[in-house]
Amino acid sequence: MSDSHDILLRAEGVTMRFGGVTAVSDMSLAIPRGSIVGVIGPNGAGKTTLFNVLSGFYTPQEGQVVFGGKSIKGLAPYRVCRLGIARTFQNIRLSAQMSVLENVMVGCHVRRRCPWWMAPLGLPMYYREEEAIREKALRLVERLDLLAYKDEKACSLPYGAQRRLEIARALATEPKMLLLDEPAAGMNPQESLDLMHFIGHIRDEFGLTILLIEHDMKVVMGVCRHIWVMEYGSLIAEGDPDAIRRNPEVIRAYLGDEVNNA
Amino acid sequence: MRFNLTTLGNILLILLVGGGLWLVERHELIGDYQIYIVKLIFINAILALSLNLIYGFTGLFSLGHAGFMAIGAYVGALCTLLPEQKEMMWILDPIIWPFSVLHTPFWVAVLAGGVVAMLFAVVIAVPVLRLGDDYLGIATLGFAEIIRVFIVNMSSVTNGSLGIKGIPAEATLLTCYVWMIITLIVLARLLFGNFGNVLRCIRDNEIAANVMGINVFNYKVLSFCLGAFFAGVGGALLGSHLSTIDPKMFNFLLTFNVLMFVVAGGLGSLTGSLLGAGIITILLEWLRAIEEPMDFGLFEIPGIPGMRMVVFSLILLLIILFRREGIMGTRELTWKSLRRLGRKKA
Amino acid sequence: MTLEMFFQHCFNALTLGSLYALIAIGYTMVYGILRLINFAHGDILMVGAYFVFFGTFAYGWPWGLAAILAIVGASVIGVAIERVAYRPLRDAPRISALISAIAVSFFIESLAVVVFSGQPRPVLQPEWLISEWQLGQVRIPTLTAFVPAMTAILVAVLLFVVYKTKPGLAMRAISKDIETTRLMGVRVDNIIAFTFCIGSALAAASGIMWALRYPQVHPYMGIMPGLKAFIAAVFGGIGSIQGAVIGGLALGFVEIMTVAFLPELSGYRDAFAFILLVLVLVIKPTGLLGERMEEKI
Numbered sequence: 001m002s003d004s005h006d007i008l009l010r011a012e013g014v015t016m017r018f019g020g021v022t023a024v025s026d027m028s029l030a031i032p033r034g035s036i037v038g039v040i041g042p043n044g045a046g047k048t049t050l051f052n053v054l055s056g057f058y059t060p061q062e063g064q065v066v067f068g069g070k071s072i073k074g075l076a077p078y079r080v081c082r083l084g085i086a087r088t089f090q091n092i093r094l095s096a097q098m099s100v101l102e103n104v105m106v107g108c109h110v111r112r113r114c115p116w117w118m119a120p121l122g123l124p125m126y127y128r129e130e131e132a133i134r135e136k137a138l139r140l141v142e143r144l145d146l147l148a149y150k151d152e153k154a155c156s157l158p159y160g161a162q163r164r165l166e167i168a169r170a171l172a173t174e175p176k177m178l179l180l181d182e183p184a185a186g187m188n189p190q191e192s193l194d195l196m197h198f199i200g201h202i203r204d205e206f207g208l209t210i211l212l213i214e215h216d217m218k219v220v221m222g223v224c225r226h227i228w229v230m231e232y233g234s235l236i237a238e239g240d241p242d243a244i245r246r247n248p249e250v251i252r253a254y255l256g257d258e259v260n261n262a
Numbered sequence: 263m264r265f266n267l268t269t270l271g272n273i274l275l276i277l278l279v280g281g282g283l284w285l286v287e288r289h290e291l292i293g294d295y296q297i298y299i300v301k302l303i304f305i306n307a308i309l310a311l312s313l314n315l316i317y318g319f320t321g322l323f324s325l326g327h328a329g330f331m332a333i334g335a336y337v338g339a340l341c342t343l344l345p346e347q348k349e350m351m352w353i354l355d356p357i358i359w360p361f362s363v364l365h366t367p368f369w370v371a372v373l374a375g376g377v378v379a380m381l382f383a384v385v386i387a388v389p390v391l392r393l394g395d396d397y398l399g400i401a402t403l404g405f406a407e408i409i410r411v412f413i414v415n416m417s418s419v420t421n422g423s424l425g426i427k428g429i430p431a432e433a434t435l436l437t438c439y440v441w442m443i444i445t446l447i448v449l450a451r452l453l454f455g456n457f458g459n460v461l462r463c464i465r466d467n468e469i470a471a472n473v474m475g476i477n478v479f480n481y482k483v484l485s486f487c488l489g490a491f492f493a494g495v496g497g498a499l500l501g502s503h504l505s506t507i508d509p510k511m512f513n514f515l516l517t518f519n520v521l522m523f524v525v526a527g528g529l530g531s532l533t534g535s536l537l538g539a540g541i542i543t544i545l546l547e548w549l550r551a552i553e554e555p556m557d558f559g560l561f562e563i564p565g566i567p568g569m570r571m572v573v574f575s576l577i578l579l580l581i582i583l584f585r586r587e588g589i590m591g592t593r594e595l596t597w598k599s600l601r602r603l604g605r606k607k608a
Numbered sequence: 609m610t611l612e613m614f615f616q617h618c619f620n621a622l623t624l625g626s627l628y629a630l631i632a633i634g635y636t637m638v639y640g641i642l643r644l645i646n647f648a649h650g651d652i653l654m655v656g657a658y659f660v661f662f663g664t665f666a667y668g669w670p671w672g673l674a675a676i677l678a679i680v681g682a683s684v685i686g687v688a689i690e691r692v693a694y695r696p697l698r699d700a701p702r703i704s705a706l707i708s709a710i711a712v713s714f715f716i717e718s719l720a721v722v723v724f725s726g727q728p729r730p731v732l733q734p735e736w737l738i739s740e741w742q743l744g745q746v747r748i749p750t751l752t753a754f755v756p757a758m759t760a761i762l763v764a765v766l767l768f769v770v771y772k773t774k775p776g777l778a779m780r781a782i783s784k785d786i787e788t789t790r791l792m793g794v795r796v797d798n799i800i801a802f803t804f805c806i807g808s809a810l811a812a813a814s815g816i817m818w819a820l821r822y823p824q825v826h827p828y829m830g831i832m833p834g835l836k837a838f839i840a841a842v843f844g845g846i847g848s849i850q851g852a853v854i855g856g857l858a859l860g861f862v863e864i865m866t867v868a869f870l871p872e873l874s875g876y877r878d879a880f881a882f883i884l885l886v887l888v889l890v891i892k893p894t895g896l897l898g899e900r901m902e903e904k905i
Binding site: 323389390392393395396397399400401403404405407408411412414415514515518521525566567568569570571572574575576578579582583586 | 643644645693696697700702703704706707708710711712714715717718719721722726831835838839842875876878879881882883885886889890893
Binding site for chain 2: 057076078081082086089093094095096097102103105108109110112116119120122126130133169173
């Protein structure tokens with residue numbers, strides 16, 4: 001992997017326990033700036049828990065999380081977001097009753113400068129910023145192919161569009177790093193393929209570093225430069241896609257059934 | 263283009279109604295009872311708008327509105343009563359300084375009512391806003407009850423259970439209207455911008471809001487306190503409007519009434535709250551009729567005391583069972599929607 | 609304070625606490641299953657008390673018969689409320705059901721005002737309850753001993769039902785996961801109705817004893833005990849029957865003892881429970897015995 005000063009996000013020895021259950025144990029990873037990397041593993045391997053630790057929902061009992069040279073362990077999710085980590089959710093979390101555009105506008109809110117009390121006073125400065133936010137949100141909506149749904153309620157969108165909306169909203173927070181939790185879940189092979197290209201594009205366009213959790217091996221192998229494999233909360237392998245594909249541990253843990261059936 | 267046709271229309275409408283009310287009040291074009299009802303509608307609209315901010319837009323199930331109103335009403339009364347009046351009225355315990363000498367203009371009193379209610383809200387918010395929906399409801403209801411208990415017991419400030427009588431009737435028709443318009447404008451400017459989107463996102467999906475970099479707790483506190491401010495304003499106006507206040511008046515039933523305006527009008531719709539407050543206030547007055555004896559010529563139905571509340575609660579029950587979204591749902595009545603409606607009819 | 613007086617207060621606290629406990633059980637069971645604060649629960653208490661009042665006073669029935677009929681009547685009303693006002697809203701947002709509960713509560717209260725009149729009415733205590741027992745220096749009215757004893761019996765029966773019978777098993781299953789329980793072939797609606805029936809019966813029993821203890825009935829008598837009992841349920845850990853009993857007793861002791869030791873605070877008595885509630889929610893939101901319920905991210 002690249003030199004240490006080019007590492008954007010680093011987790012070291014992260015252990016997360018819930019009562020007696022250890023969901024993640026002694027997990028370490030280092031993600032170079034500008035890369036697309038992935039975490040894979042069977043159901044219940046602790047991938048989403050790891051995401052929740054990285055995005056601030058859980059504070060790990062042991063270990064460190066360093067983002068851009070600063071420890072983010074124990075910071076609340078909204079602070080983590082302000083520092084530049086945005087994420088999506090496996091079970092999509094949108095503001096169901098709001099329109100697509102409004103959802104994205106909420107994402108823009110974190111970078112606004114004018115405080116709330118300027119609104120009742122009717123200061124022009126506030127309204128200029130409101131206008132700018134609306135335009136920024138519109139651009140993102142357009143970029144994510146959601147323009148047709150602009151004024152629809154988020155809950156009325158088809159599944160794939162909801163996933164894109166979540167990404168649009170995450171991009172609106174101007175992140176340095178994007179965590180995608182199973183972005184290809186529920187997609188057909190063609191859609192997954194499109195998604196792979198799309199992830200590459202937004203990385204270049206927005207200057208992102210992307211970490212994704214995936215079930216769909218094709219997506220992960222196709223797009224990720226480095227992969228970590230988890231099982232029962234622990235890291236069992238890491239390396240580039242080819243190494244992972246050949247790793248016997250991984251085949252046993254993750255692909256075992258498929259190999260036997262084939 | 264901030265200053266467009268819609269804004270112009272809104273300003274014209276506000277001024278027109280204001281001018282009309284001024285004429286009505288000045289030349290006594292309608293009876294005292296009608297003026298009483300219209301004032302009550304304006305005050306109730308303020309209360310409904312403030313609860314809608316807290317509950318309809320931010321999703322905080324607060325049942326403490328009566329408490330904030332009580333604070334506003336008592337602060338307003340203490341500010342507007344003359345020192346001599348207060349000295350005469352406080353029988354249980356003599357009134358303590360500085361309340362004994364306090365005397366301010368009415369608008370200061372109303373503002374003070376709002377500010378003090380807001381200060382209480384800040385204190386309350388920090389422990390209770392960490393709670394989820396129904397727990398929050400019970401905790402805020404509990405706070406409203408605590409405030410009432412304190413009002414009863416702190417007789418050297420509040421005159422205890424005797425209440426305060428003869429509050430100067432300075433809440434004129436126009437004053438109530440102006441305060442309602444102020445409330446409406448402040449809330450509309452906040453809620454129809456991105457601030458409103460943020461609050462509604464917190465209501466719909468707190469975790470999503472959190473991950474968008476929004477300090478959910480701060481925004482909840484802000485919304486709760488703003489709502490409490492306007493509840494205090496409404497309480498101060500109500501005190502002056504009714505001229506008599508006592509701790510019994512600010513019981514859970516009062517919160518229930520306000521909740522009813524909001525639910526009937528539509529949670530998350532400001533214009534809905536105005537409609538809800540108007541319709542339900544008139545309905546409540548109109549329902550007084552069923553408590554009076556009715557004479558049908560051939561036979562006579564004796565008045566049934568208390569029947570009003572039976573019908574009233576039944577209506578709320580029917581609304582929540584069969585039309586949960588209220589009159590407006592989350593939509594707003596705007597010039598645009600009116601035009602669309604007109605076109606559909608034509 | 610003399611030792612005798614202290615014991616006197618203890619018995620009073622035990623009695624009040626038992627009454628709270630019986631009401632709190634109804635809240636905790638319904639909340640455990642439906643995640644709903646049954647606001648009308650306190651009014652069931654009032655209805656039960658009125659039934660007994662009319663049974664004994666107007667129709668001259670013996671106390672036992674009137675009490676049993678009142679409990680049956682209150683249970684029927686409790687089940688009817690669930691059927692009419694809560695079941696249609698089971699898939700609606702939880703707050704809708706809560707508003708519905710508030711509406712039902714006001715409906716029952718205002719209907720009671722119309723039907724029974726808003727005036728408080730005195731309740732005639734039967735002879736055998738007025739007598740007193742002498743225990744050394746401590747005098748205990750029979751009622752003060754009767755209430756906790758009755759409560760103990762009712763709670764024992766309830767625990768047997770919940771932990772040793774099939775409907776009880778179904779109840780506990782629903783409180784864990786209603787959908788899975790439905791898929792297991794349990795008639796969820798019937799079990800929920802049964803829960804409301806039990807809760808209402810206990811509330812009515814408490815209401816009857818309440819009416820005997822503070823010998824009067826009035827349409828709003830259920831509000832404060834209801835709210836406080838809910839707080840007791842939260843204190844004990846909502847969803848747990850044992851917790852509700854402990855919470856009820858604890859609240860009874862807090863109220864009686866604070867007033868006993870600090871009489872100057874007696875005017876603030878109604879505020880104690882709510883202050884306790886806020887403290888519990890801030891320090892340990894799950895209560896003493898409650899289970900942790902967290903939203904999965």
